[in-house]
Amino acid sequence: xxxxxxxxxxxxxxxxxxxxxxxxxxxxxxxxxxxxxxxxxxxxxxxxxxxxxxxxxxxxxxxxxxxxxxxxxxxxxxxxxxxxxxxxxxxxxxxxxxxxxxxxxxxxxxxxxxxxxxxxxxxxxxxxxxxxxxxxxxxxxxxxxxxxxxxxxxxxxxxxxxxxxxxxxxxxxxxxxxxxxxxxxxxxxxxxxxxxxxxxxxxxxxxxxxxxxxxxxxxxxxxxxxxxxxxxxxxxxxxxxxxxxxxxxxxxxxxxxxxxxxxxxxxxxxxxxxxxxxxxxxxxxxxxxxxxxxxxxxxxxxxxxxxxxxxxxxxxxxxxxxxxxxxxxxxxxxxxx
Amino acid sequence: xxxxxxxxxxxxxxxxxxxxxxxxxxxxxxxxxxxxxxxxxxxxxxxxxxxxxxxxxxxxxxxxxxxxxxxxxxxxxxxxxxxxxxxxxxxxxxxxxxxxxxxxxxxxxxxxxxxxxxxxxxxxxxxxxxxxxxxxxxxxxxxxxxxxxxxxxxxxxxxxxxxxxxxxxxxxxxxxxxxxxxxxxxxxxxxxxxxxxxxxxxxxxxxxxxxxxxxxxxxxxxxxxxxxxxxxxxxxxxxxxxxxxxxxxxxxxxxxxxxxxxxxxxxxxxxxxxxxxxxxxxxxxxxxxxxxxxxxxxxxxxxxxxxxxxxxxxxxxxxxxxxx
Amino acid sequence: xxxxxxxxxxxxxxxxxxxxxxxxxxxxxxxxxxxxxxxxxxxxxxxxxxxxxxxxxxxxxxxxxxxxxxxxxxxxxxxxxxxxxxxxxxxxxxxxxxxxxxxxxxxxxxxxxxxxxxxxxxxxxxxxxxxxxxxxxxxxxxxxx
Numbered sequence: 157x158x159x160x161x162x163x164x165x166x167x168x169x170x171x172x173x174x175x176x177x178x179x180x181x182x183x184x185x186x187x188x189x190x191x192x193x194x195x196x197x198x199x200x201x202x203x204x205x206x207x208x209x210x211x212x213x214x215x216x217x218x219x220x221x222x223x224x225x226x227x228x229x230x231x232x233x234x235x236x237x238x239x240x241x242x243x244x245x246x247x248x249x250x251x252x253x254x255x256x257x258x259x260x261x262x263x264x265x266x267x268x269x270x271x272x273x274x275x276x277x278x279x280x281x282x283x284x285x286x287x288x289x290x291x292x293x294x295x296x297x298x299x300x301x302x303x304x305x306x307x308x309x310x311x312x313x314x315x316x317x318x319x320x321x322x323x324x325x326x327x328x329x330x331x332x333x334x335x336x337x338x339x340x341x342x343x344x345x346x347x348x349x350x351x352x353x354x355x356x357x358x359x360x361x362x363x364x365x366x367x368x369x370x371x372x373x374x375x376x377x378x379x380x381x382x383x384x385x386x387x388x389x390x391x392x393x394x395x396x397x398x399x400x401x402x403x404x405x406x407x408x409x410x411x412x413x414x415x416x417x418x419x420x421x422x423x424x425x426x427x428x429x430x431x432x433x434x435x436x437x438x439x440x441x442x443x444x445x446x447x448x449x450x451x452x453x454x455x456x457x458x459x460x461x462x463x464x465x466x467x468x469x470x471x472x473x474x475x476x477x478x479x480x481x482x483x484x485x486x487x488x489x490x491x492x493x
Numbered sequence: 494x495x496x497x498x499x500x501x502x503x504x505x506x507x508x509x510x511x512x513x514x515x516x517x518x519x520x521x522x523x524x525x526x527x528x529x530x531x532x533x534x535x536x537x538x539x540x541x542x543x544x545x546x547x548x549x550x551x552x553x554x555x556x557x558x559x560x561x562x563x564x565x566x567x568x569x570x571x572x573x574x575x576x577x578x579x580x581x582x583x584x585x586x587x588x589x590x591x592x593x594x595x596x597x598x599x600x601x602x603x604x605x606x607x608x609x610x611x612x613x614x615x616x617x618x619x620x621x622x623x624x625x626x627x628x629x630x631x632x633x634x635x636x637x638x639x640x641x642x643x644x645x646x647x648x649x650x651x652x653x654x655x656x657x658x659x660x661x662x663x664x665x666x667x668x669x670x671x672x673x674x675x676x677x678x679x680x681x682x683x684x685x686x687x688x689x690x691x692x693x694x695x696x697x698x699x700x701x702x703x704x705x706x707x708x709x710x711x712x713x714x715x716x717x718x719x720x721x722x723x724x725x726x727x728x729x730x731x732x733x734x735x736x737x738x739x740x741x742x743x744x745x746x747x748x749x750x751x752x753x754x755x756x757x758x759x760x761x762x763x764x765x766x767x768x769x770x771x772x773x774x775x776x777x778x779x780x781x782x783x784x785x786x787x788x789x790x791x792x793x794x795x796x797x798x799x800x801x802x803x804x805x806x807x808x809x810x811x812x813x814x815x816x817x
Numbered sequence: 818x819x820x821x822x823x824x825x826x827x828x829x830x831x832x833x834x835x836x837x838x839x840x841x842x843x844x845x846x847x848x849x850x851x852x853x854x855x856x857x858x859x860x861x862x863x864x865x866x867x868x869x870x871x872x873x874x875x876x877x878x879x880x881x882x883x884x885x886x887x888x889x890x891x892x893x894x895x896x897x898x899x900x901x902x903x904x905x906x907x908x909x910x911x912x913x914x915x916x917x918x919x920x921x922x923x924x925x926x927x928x929x930x931x932x933x934x935x936x937x938x939x940x941x942x943x944x945x946x947x948x949x950x951x952x953x954x955x956x957x958x959x960x961x962x
Contacts, residue, residue: 184697186764187608205611207762208699217699218729290612291522337720358629360522362614372709389528391555391706394728398701407728413959422729425701430719453909476603479760480548481525481708489521647912658835688916690955715870734957738872741911745868748907770911771884777910782903800899802889807906810913 158331159317161342167193168318169336172244176280179213180246181206191245200247201327204290205471209401213245214275215259217398217423221271222409224417237271240278241391242248244330247284249470251295251307255401258469261462262404279487280326283307285345285352289390292472300469312345319345361485366466368492369455376447377456382490387447389480394425396474396483399448402467405431426450451487494595494800495542497660498567501593503534505565511591512562515553517546522616524603526552530564542567544619547600547642549756551575551585552709558589566590569597570664571644573653574752574788575709580655581791582750584712594653596661596783599645601637642664644768647672652788672708672753673776675769697735697763700728704757704767706713709746717742740770748774749795752788822829826880826946828855828941831870833863835883835893836928851939863887863924868908871922877893877957879922881946885935888926898926909928917954 160168172178173194181189181201190204193212225232254274261273283305286293295302304310308327312319319340322328333339356362368421369377397403407424410417424431426449432439458467468484475483502514518529519541526541549572557564568576573594579585597801604612606626613629624640626633638646651664651671679687705711705718717723719740725735744751744767753775757767778785782796782804832838838859843853860866863886874882884905892898905924913919925938 168506187604188764193537218731223513289628291614354614355629367662385529388530391703393701393703393706394762395701397704398699399762409729411731415960419960420729420731422731424728428702428728430721475521478764479756481520481527484526484529485521491823493638502940673861684913684916684918686916687914691915723869732957733960734876734955736914737955738869740875741872741908741915742869743909744911770914773911775916777907781906797903799901800896800903802899804899804902805906807902807909808911809906812918813910814913 157340157342157344158320158337160320160337161316161345162313162318164336165200166196167196167319167336168334169200169246171336172246172330175333177240177241177243177245179243181417194246202288204250204286204288205249205257205431205473206294207473207477208399208485209255209402209471210245210248211255211259211404211471213243213279214256214272215404215406218420219271219422221419226402226416230427237274239427240274240460242278244280244282244313246282248281248307249286249428250300250302251293251469252284252303252401253281253283253307254295254298254300254305254469255377255471258402258458258465258467259404261465280309280330281307282309282311282320282327285312285348286311286353287348287361289352289355290472291360292475293356293359294364294472295470295471296356296362297364297366298357298466298468298470302356303349314348315432317344319348321345330343356410360472361472364470364485364488365492366455366488368488369459369466370427370464374456374460377491378452380491384449385445386487386490390427390443390482391428391479392429392443392446392448393479394423394427395477395479397425397427398423399477401469401471401473410461426453451484454484455488455491495540495662497539498542498593498595499540501658501660502565503537503609506534506537509561509701511565513557513560513564513565515542515550515557515564517541517548518583522614523613524601524606530557541596544601544617544624545603547602547759547763549575549707549709549754551579552707552712555579555584555591555712558586560589563589563591563707565593567593568593568653568656569595569600569611570652570653571648571752571754573655573788574650575754576655576788577791578711578752578788579709579751581788586651587791592656592658593794594656594659594663596659596664597651599637599641599648600646601640601675602642605640605642606635606666609633609640611635615733630703642755642759643766644753644759645675649753649786655791673772675766676772676776679769679773687778693732694765695740697765699739699764700736701741701760703760705743707756707760708743708751709754709756710745710750710752717746739766744770744774747771749778749785750787751775752786774806779810782808823891824947824950825854826943826949826951827945828852828881828883828929828939828946829874829879830855830857831863831866831882831884832857832861832927833886833893833898834859834861836891837872837925837931837935840927840931840935842880844849844936845928845932847932847938851864851936852943854943855939860890862897863901864894864904866874866901866905866951868904871908875921875952877958877960878956881923881942883923883925883938883942885925885938887928891928893958895948896928910947912955915954918949920949921952 178194182192188200220236223234233342286302293434454467518524
């Protein structure tokens, strides 16, 4: 384990930024934080988490895939991919770090999504233990330990030091390349971990359990009469999907630029009415069906296909941003009851 | 107030006046009640009404007024303006709705509590003029006036404009609410400053469509942005132009029909002050075509579906700009 | 290498079929000059133009958009231009509010008999836009090349 005094954080950031692009949560002046590129003077945010998830780094909201230039009968295909920069994301929370594994299980299995894979290869994740988890946090329900976040490098912050410990070769290589770090005892973070654990147990959603989902068959959950009341006030907006770190659906669209076609992909939301619109019609015509799909995917389909791992990491973003305050916690509790 | 509301609702349900009740259901926390329909008097045990019941229920009545039997709805003053506007647009059958108007002194904005540093919220209590927030990291007492939503601080009217009965006293229209102050401040800036301001705000848009879907004035069965042939992607902000386009067109489509209920700004997950776009239109229409408040009375004709022979010319925009 | 990058604005003019479109025609017949950069789109009435048309024109590369309709009182459909007048007033005001140069949009009333006025208006509008330069604030980069 390595350490550096918190007074020297800026030196650490400068050392990382010297060789790689460094991103970290920064206060957005709107009572939250967003990931921004570090430069001299950038302040690391102490907010519980960023408003948007960290999935943008690997799976951006919009991304150009190809361009087609049309000249008479000739169609020229241009690969718009640019060389991906080497980058480091600092201050990722345990929940978001776990979300990358979930995205990996979708995008890195055959056929591998080369756009995603390239970003994954070039990115290093430095996670930060949550000193101040908040009321909307429920990562523990999915077996995530906010006091011991994963990622390439795990970090802990106490009153005096930032402690760093590498979990992967990539992480180790980065730590080795920074020569301003001091050696620290391997259990130096234990006090911080214990303090965080004590808070985690006091969180209002600490006892949330997934047990209720496990005993039921897929069809039992699917046909539950609870979906009607759960979905009745859903507006069908995409807020929950777009702030969600594990939502992974996208749409591929062509844009006619007047001189050619630009093919891009963008996040899609199963909450939208045209999500399942295809040539023959729409397979999900009511908001109940769309609503059910989103939660069935996270709580039933995904675990079924991935050895029981749930498609939610408990970051709590949807709890904060849903316009009508409907969310996965309410769904889980209602389905259980 | 909650007890009175539940009592009255179950009375109306039991005597057959209404078949269902539209209100709010309690959530995990005090601050996250969800709009809900209650089909029986027993179900009302989950009914909640507190300082966080901010959502405007009027839009749900479009669907509910198509059902058999009457629906009882609780409307706050601003919601009643939206209700009237929907009546004007023939989206709601008035005969199918029974309205209980609610006296309202403003709703607390969860975001304001977070802004004041309340994280790890365990409970929120109102004590006189103050709000006491108990958190994992200590207790905080905040003046309630500071925790109200933006739209409540500049509340245009505490008068419920459509109701069958009231709970509490009906309030008054407040023409001195100062809701156009921020618009005026923006108008006073140079075009470059305004451009910077709006780029800063609109560039945060994630195109989740929450503003559109919550908006009681956005009640089209099929939105223009859901038309793939409209040439604008309704999902992604693929270009800065699209953010501008979406918000200009949305504001324009509700211009003259927007009652300034403020739901768009309340629900925006990126805290974009969308009400400043709508208020600009309201302010302009007031200045150019005379005072008009959408939803103040059902059946009124909005400025953009009306005209007079001697309206100002569009060049008035340049002149006003020049006179500053 | 010296590149001639003298700025030539692209102007879109929405012209009402019953007045200014004929006015443009008359300007042509009278051999009144106006720049070829003005692209005319014929519409059945000035009130057919919805705000999306104007924004779309900017998106597709216009540097200025002008709407020409019948003089108030002379609308072929009696009232269309009165509605257009209110709508455009509001739209232009909003664009200006967003910091977009107000000079890029304009409404002019041009009758079928006013060929000279049509040419003069276009000349003046093109000059204004030339001085303003390229439309940067309402551009769609994907459409530029």
